[in-house]
Amino acid sequence: MNFITTRAIVPEAFFLMKADPASGALSTFFGIVRNHHQGRAVKSLYYECYVSMANRSILRIRTDLMARYGLANLYVLHRIGHLEVGETALAVAALSAHRAEAFAACEETVERIKRETPIWKKEFFSDGSEEWVRCGHQAAAQAEHLR
Amino acid sequence: MRVKLLFFASLRERFSASEKNMEMDVPMRVEEVAKTLGLEEPGLLFAVNEELVPAGTMLQDRDTLAFLMPVSGGAA
Numbered sequence: 001m002n003f004i005t006t007r008a009i010v011p012e013a014f015f016l017m018k019a020d021p022a023s024g025a026l027s028t029f030f031g032i033v034r035n036h037h038q039g040r041a042v043k044s045l046y047y048e049c050y051v052s053m054a055n056r057s058i059l060r061i062r063t064d065l066m067a068r069y070g071l072a073n074l075y076v077l078h079r080i081g082h083l084e085v086g087e088t089a090l091a092v093a094a095l096s097a098h099r100a101e102a103f104a105a106c107e108e109t110v111e112r113i114k115r116e117t118p119i120w121k122k123e124f125f126s127d128g129s130e131e132w133v134r135c136g137h138q139a140a141a142q143a144e145h146l147r
Numbered sequence: 148m149r150v151k152l153l154f155f156a157s158l159r160e161r162f163s164a165s166e167k168n169m170e171m172d173v174p175m176r177v178e179e180v181a182k183t184l185g186l187e188e189p190g191l192l193f194a195v196n197e198e199l200v201p202a203g204t205m206l207q208d209r210d211t212l213a214f215l216m217p218v219s220g221g222a223a
Contacts (some may be wrong), residue, residue, distance in 0.1 A: 048156050050213055053197040118194070118215050120156035132157040132216070 003058040003076045004051050009088040014075065023072045023095045027102035029110050031090035033083045037133075041126035047080040047089060050118040054078070057117040065109055069094070069101040076109060078119060148174065148208035158186070158214050177212060178202035190217045 011030050033045050062074050075093040083089055090113070094105040113119075121133045152167045159165050162184075169180065177193045177200060192215040193200055199215075206212060 048159070050153065050155055050194070050197075050215070053194055053213065056197055118155065118213075120216065122156070 001055065001059055001062075003055055003062075003078060004049055005077055005079050006081045007079070009077055009079050009091050011088055011091060014091055014093045017073075017075070017093070017095075020072045020095060023097055025094075025096050025099040025102035027094045027096075027099070027106040029090070029092045029106050030088050031110070033085050033087050033089055035085045037123050037125075040123075042085065042123050043126050044085065044124045045083045045089070046122040046124070047078075047083065048120045048122070049078070049080045051080075054117050054119055058113060061109060061112045061116065065094075065105045065112075069096060069105040071096045071101065071105055074105060074109065076113070078113070078117075080119070148206075150175075150180070150206050150209070151211045152180070152184075153211060153213035155213070156216055158216060171206075174205055174207070176202070177204045177206060180206070180212060181214065184214075186214060188216065191215070192217070 014028055017026075033042075035042050058076050058078070062076060065071065066074050071094055073095040075091070077091045079087075079089050090110065092106050092109045094102045094109065096102040096105065122130055123133060124130045148171050150169050150171065152169055154162050154165055177195065181187070181191070181193070181202070193202060193204070194213040194215055195204060195206065195210050197211070197213075
């Protein structure tokens with residue numbers, strides 16, 4: 001399965017999915033490029049990915065969470081490449097019989113992708129500077145996972 | 148033996164390459180390859196054939212070794 005795209009993500013498309021008569025809840029999350037980071041004005045972002053490993057990582061997360069929460073479906077799409085402020089970088093939609101499972105699975109999917117999936121983000125600031133975002137605590141969590 | 152090395156993000160920029168081949172006369176551990184390349188970043192992670200591995204992992208012929216800086220996906 002492919003969860004990575006270089007094309008624009010259209011949030012509306014996630015609300016037009018085929019209805020599942022046994023599912024009473026659809027919880028969605030959209031990660032959108034914002035115009036600031038730690039007090040600095042952001043102009044745009046660039047996402048880079050280890051595509052084959054990212055697909056495996058997201059498939060593992062999806063399989064885990066679909067089983068744990070008994071979901072009817074779990075949609076994940078992460079965009080890579082250059083994104084402008086306001087564009088959607090990540091879309092997650094969890095479909096389940098009841099709302100509690102859909103809410104929880106949606107949140108956990110996003111958290112696990114941020115923690116486990118090899119996707120990097122470069123911020124382009126309005127002052128012309130640029131910077132790869134590094135998060136030490138995430139590395140610590142991953143290192144812990146290996147012990 | 149030959150191992151394929153993959154670089155992403157800041158490491159790709161640093162090495163001006165997204166991949167390289169490395170020939171080895173004797174089998175090496177992941178951490179030895181990292182040291183040879185001068186990679187001693189705190190929090191650096193390693194993946195062999197798309198799975199995270201400990202730094203002490205011994206490489207096999209035709210393995211793909213990726214160097215992964217701490218990740219940050221998503222936007223929110």
